[in-house]
Amino acid sequence: MTARDLWLRVRALVFHGRVERELHEELDFHVEMQTRRHIAAGVDATEARRLAHTQFGSTALVEDRVRDARGIGFFETLLQDVRYAVRSFRRAPAFALTVVGTIALGLGLNAGVFTIFNAYVLTPFAVRDPYSLYEFTWDTRGGRFHRFTWPEFEQLRRDNAVFSDVYAERHQLVTRIDGHTAYTLLVTGNYFRMLGVDAALGRTLEPSDTAAPGREAVAVLSYAFWQRQFGSDPAVVGRTILIQGHPCEVVGVARPGFDGLSQTPPHDIWVPVTIDPLLEDGPSLFASNPPSRLGVVGRLKPGVSLRAARAALVVWAQHATEQLADQDKAATARLESRATSVPLSPMVMLALSPIAVAFALVLLIACANVANMMLARGLARQREIGIRLTLGAGRRRLVRQLLTESVLLALPAAAAGFAVSRLAVTGAVSAMLATMPSEFVEFIRVAPLPPDWRVLAFMIVAALGTGIVFGLAPALQTTRANVVQMARGDFGSDFGPWRLRRALVVAQITASVLLLITAAVLLRSAQRFANVDPGLRTRDVISLDIREPFRAKVLEALAASPVVLAIASASTIPLDASSPGVSVALPGRSDVFRTRYRFVSPGYFDVFEVAIRRGRNFTLEEARAGAAVAIVSETAAQQWWPDRDAIGQSLRIVPDRLVRDATARIGRHATVQVIGVALDTAADLGQTGPFHSAIHLPIDPTASDTGLVVRVYGEAEAARRSLDRSLAVAAPGAVQEIHKLQEFVAGRLYPFRAAYWVSGAVGALALLLTISGVYGVLSYLVAQRAKEIGIRIALGANASAVVSLVLGQSLRLAAIGLPIGVLLALGAARIFGWRVMMLQAFDPLAYVVGTLVVVIACVVASSFPALRAARLDPMTSLRAD
C-alpha cells in the first residue's frame, strides 16, 4: 500500500459524499461526450443521449466496479453493516440491552480482577529503567536463602561484571510515628541516585550519608507519607522524627509517585543503612563478625542478558563463599526482577490462576447466555437471512455482518463493563477494609488502582474477543440454512441449532457446579476453622512487640498499670507466628519425634489460662536460670510415653541445623526433664492445622527477643488503647506493635472468609446466569415442539406427562454437566488443595450441597416453560403454521 493509496482510501472514507459525487460527475461527463459525438454524426439529440446511455451500460454497475477497484469496500461494507445493526437494535432494544448488560457484568468483573493484577504484577515502578533492576541472592548448599553481609555487598559493588550499580537494603522496619504505622527501609546512599528519584522537597539520601557508620541519622519521607502524616507541611525538612526511638533529621521528601520498590507494603521512610548499629542490640552490619541481613538490588549493564548475568553471578557467589563451611557455600544464583511489585513468575501465575479461572468462567457463562439469545434471535431472523441467501448473498458476507453486530454489542458492553469494574474495584477495596480485623487496617496499604492503558487495552481486547465468541457460533449456525428448502418458503423445520444450544447450557451447568462446590468447600473450611478452639484464653489478652532497650521500662510500666492482671514473655506469640519445630529424642529409644517448642515465662500459663493438668509450672528461679526442665502438651505426653507417667521423664532436644537464630537459645537445652503436662493448644491455627504436640521451655520474664503478653482487666480494645497511651508516655518509641490476641484469630480467619465471599458471589452470579440460560433454552424447546406437544395433549397426554417431558430435558442436560463439574472440582482440589492448610478440599458435604443447588436451579428454571407447555391449547398450536 503506497502513501498515495492510503491517502485516497482515507479521503474516500472521510469525504465519502464528495468522492461519490465526483465519480458520478466523471461518468456523467463521459456520457455527455459520447452524446456530442453522436450529435456531431447527425443523430438527433434525444436519440443521441439514449444511444450514449445504452453504450455506456449501467452507471451504477460501473460505479460499483470502480469502488471495488479502489478497494475501499471494506470500510464501506463495515459502515453499511454498522448502520444496519444499529437499525435492528433499535427495533429490539430489550434484546440489545440484555446482551450489553450481561456482557458488561462479565467483562466488568474480569476487568476489575485485571486492574488489581495490573497494579501489582504488570505496572512497573516509577523509577528509571525499572526492567533492568534485579535482586541478587543465592541458595546455599544447605538450602538456605542467602542474605548479604556488609563486606559481601561492598565486594559485589566493587568487582562484578554484570551490574552497573548496586544498592543494599535492610528489610523494612515497622515503625510507629505518632501512633501510626510507618514502613521504614534502611538503604545505602546510592539508592535514590541509582533509581533516578529526585526530591520534591529538600534532598534525597546521598552516598555521603552512608560513607561510614555512625554518621548522624537522616531520613527521607515518601511524598504520600508526607501528605498523610505531616499534612504536606514544607517545614518538615529539618524536623526530627523518632525511628525506633532514635532521633533522625528529616532532610527531604521524595518526588510524588515513588513508594520504593515494593507495594506490599509501600515504603514511607528511608534512612541510611549506617544507622543499623543504633537499631541492633547484637552485632551490627559493621561489626567485625557481621550478620547477613542485607538484600541487594543491582542494575544490569546494558547488553548483559539475564542468562549471562546469572552465569557470571553463580561464579561470583561460589568464589565469595569458597572459604565457608560446605553447607554455606553458594549453590545457585537467583536473579529476581524488581520492576514490578510481584514478579511475573510461573509460581505467581499458578497461585493466581484459580481466581482468573473463576472470573473467566463467569464471562464464558455470560457469553454462552448471549450466544443462546443470539441463536434465538437468529431463528427469528431466519426468514430474512434465508431470503438473502436465496437471492445470492455470500455466506461469508452474512457471517461478517452478524459478527459486526455482536462486536457492536460488545463495545458498549465494554464501556458499561468499565464502569462495573471501577465499582467492583472500589467496592471490593472498601469492603475489604471494612470487614478486615480493625487493627490490621493500619498495616494494609492498598496500591493505587487506576485504570491505565493496560486496563483499557484489556477491556477492548476482551470485548472484541467476547463479541466474536458469542457471535461466531450463532452466525455460522444461522447462515448454514438450506437454500433449496428456503426457496420453497420453508424457514422453520430444519433450523435446529439444538445441539449447540444444549452444549452451551451444559457448559454453563458445569461451570456453576465447579464454582459453587468451591464456594461450599471454602465456606465449610472457614466454619470449621472458626470453630476450632485454640485452647487459649484470647478475649482479654494483649500482645506487645517492644524495642529491646526499653524492655525494663516497659515491664515496669506494665506491672504498675491498673488494667494489667498478668504478664508473661514468650519466644513466639501464639496465633501470631507459628512456633519453630524441633526434633526430640527419647533416651533409650531410637525414634525421633517432631514437635513445636516455645520458650515461655511462668506467667504464660496464667495469662492464657492454659491448665497444667499434671505436675507443676516453672518456678521463677527455673525461668531465670533457664533450667533444663520442660512442660509438654498432653498429646506429646501420650504420644511419647503412652504407657508411663510423663512427669520425671527426660528427653533430648535435637535442634535443626538450619534454624540458626533459634539455635542459640534452643542449643542450650540438650536434655530436659519433664515437670508438667499442660492442656493442648491449637497454637498455630491456619498454617499447619491444630498442632497439639508441643513443649514449653522456661525463660526469664525479662529476657530479650521475646514478645510480651498481658491479660487485661475489662474490655480488651479499651485496655489496649489505654496501655498504648500510657506506654507512649513512660517509654516513648518503645512499642512497635500492640494487638489484641482476638485480632490474630480474626486475622487468620479472614482469608477464608474473604475467599468464600468472593467465590460465593462469583458462584451465585454464575448460577443466576445459568438459570436464565436453562430457562431460555427450554422456552425455546417448548416453542419449537409446540406442535408435537399439542398433538400429545390432543391424544390424551396429561399435564404431568408434559411437565416431565420438559423437566426431563433439563435434567438430561444437568446429568451431563454435573458430573463434569464435579470432576473438574476434584481436579482443582488435587491441584490447589495442598497449597492451603485447613482446607478440606474433598469435603463430601460441600460437593453434595453444590450439586444439589444447581439441580434445584435447573428444575426451577425449567418449571416455567414446563408449565407453559402443559397449558398449551392443542387446537391453537396445531392450527399454527
Next chain:
Amino acid sequence: MTTQHSSIDLLQGTLDLLILRTLQGDPMHGWAISDRIQQISQDVLQVGQGSLYPALHRLEHRGWIRAEWGVSELGRRARFYRLTPAGRRQLDVETADWEKMSGAIARVLKLA
C-alpha cells in the same frame, strides 16, 4: 465496428498498458482515452466503460497516474489523468514485458 474482424475484449493487464501508453503525452480524461485507443487501433480494440473507469481508479491507487480536475473542451469540469514518474517507469517495464511476450507468441505461432 467492422464485420471482418470483430473487436477484441482487452485483458486487464493489457488495458493498463494501453492506458499508460495513451497518457504518455498530455493529460486526458476518460472519454478521450477510450476514444484514442479505439481510433489508433482502428476500432479493433474496444474499451468498455465497465473496465475503463475501474482501471483508471486502480492505476490511480497504484500511484501510476494522477487525476486532477480540469476544464474540458466542452467548457465543463472533467477529470484529467496524467502519468506520474512511477507510471512512466511502469510503462517501460510493461512495454518490455509485452514485447517479450508478443515476440515469443509470434515465434510459437510461426514455428510450432
